[in-house]
Amino acid sequence: ESLCDHFHESQTTMDPKEPGYQAVYLRIYKKVVAKVKKELKDNDLWSLYEELELPLVTALAEMEAHGILVDPKKLSVISQELEATMEKLTETIYAEAGEEFNINSPKQLGVILFEKLGLPVLKRTKTGPSTSAEVLEELSDHPIVASVLEYRQVAKLKSTYTDSLAELISPETKRIHTTFNQTVTATGRLSSTHPNLQNIPVRTKEGRRIREAFVAPEGHVLLMADYSQIELRLLAHLSGDQVLAEAFRSGQDIHAQTAAEVFGLDLDEVTDEERSAAKAINFGIIYGISSFGLAKGINLTRAQAQEYIDSYFLRYPMVKVYLDGLVEQGKKEGYVQTLSKRRRYLPNLKSRNYALRSFAARTAMNTPIQGSAADIIKLAMLKVYRALKDAGLKTRLLLQVHDELVLETPLDELHLAAHLVKKQMEEVYPLDVPLKVGVFYGPNWRDVKSFDYEE
DNA sequence: AAGCTCACG
């Protein structure tokens, strides 16, 4: 961007083929490098650039070039099954509606559900009644709604994850080569495009079938390593809250411990429901808590949600001090920052518009946590990349999915690689609480089992 | 191109 500005400032209208163009370009380029370098140094961002982001480029480039092997036959079988299911559901839905219409159109679906069948409008979008899954769940006693929910799930899998993915398999390598974007997100996370390999289904049994098509080549296995609760561990570290830190040092289930603290129970008397509520509270804390959001997360009244939040902050007082401090710092300095000093500017912390100001406050609370987690896994990627190279192993990094790395390893390297990856990830950047990494391996991305460290 | 919806962490 700066280079382009200088080109225009310099009124360079030269043709790239013209003699002397390269000299002009180089002169401007050097000026821009000096300017950007100074700006980074002045803002304490130079080491983030030089020691983290710049060397990471090489690791990401190799990951993209290597790609991940995908079995088109598996995708094709799944696609055909989904096609058949969709045809049946389509007929069922038309019969229940008493007419044919485009089920993929929220507008046409809305006419059927809310006008023809007279179902209640529970939520609106800018353009009309919402037909989102959240709304349809509430209305799913009606048979057509249950069918539409199932249709949506199947249609999503087919269009996004079977047909489109198959088209992106390279005929030369038989692999899918994503692009990892290093300069897209506001928090420092990576993103992935063409295709996005950071949102492959995992939460439902049907969806997980897609992962079976991501395979290791003959004589290899996929190795997966994911951080356990990295964002909450960072919250414990960054806030200095000793109750939360001690919870992680004890190694017990963090959500159950939160439930015990918030609801005043012994750890062994926490029910599944209480644990689930505590999990929603922990999510809320990371997202920048609001009683409205928490209430929506666990079907409470706002007043009850507020009581839970108050109770949480009573038990974890330093977390409240920390989160309030982030908003204050954001207002005073204009930005919040992550472990690596990465900044996010939040001018709306001073907005007179309540919605904009609240959004900025939640962002101020979330960005240092989400962004520091991104810093840590990026550093871990560098360390894993270098350690594999130093050890002379053939194991390759394939994917990063925010708190998880996916690698491909020759069977005879599995033991060494699993230990190396776990060690580099857990010891990457010592915090006040331990970082814990789960390691799994298998023939494909679905059928993985825990790597047993006795092996 | 924008809006809605939904997949992931």
Added chain:
DNA sequence: ACGTACGTGAGCTTG
């Protein structure tokens, strides 16, 4: 009362 959970990318419809 305001009006939201944080961060992404992609497919589909609509205009």
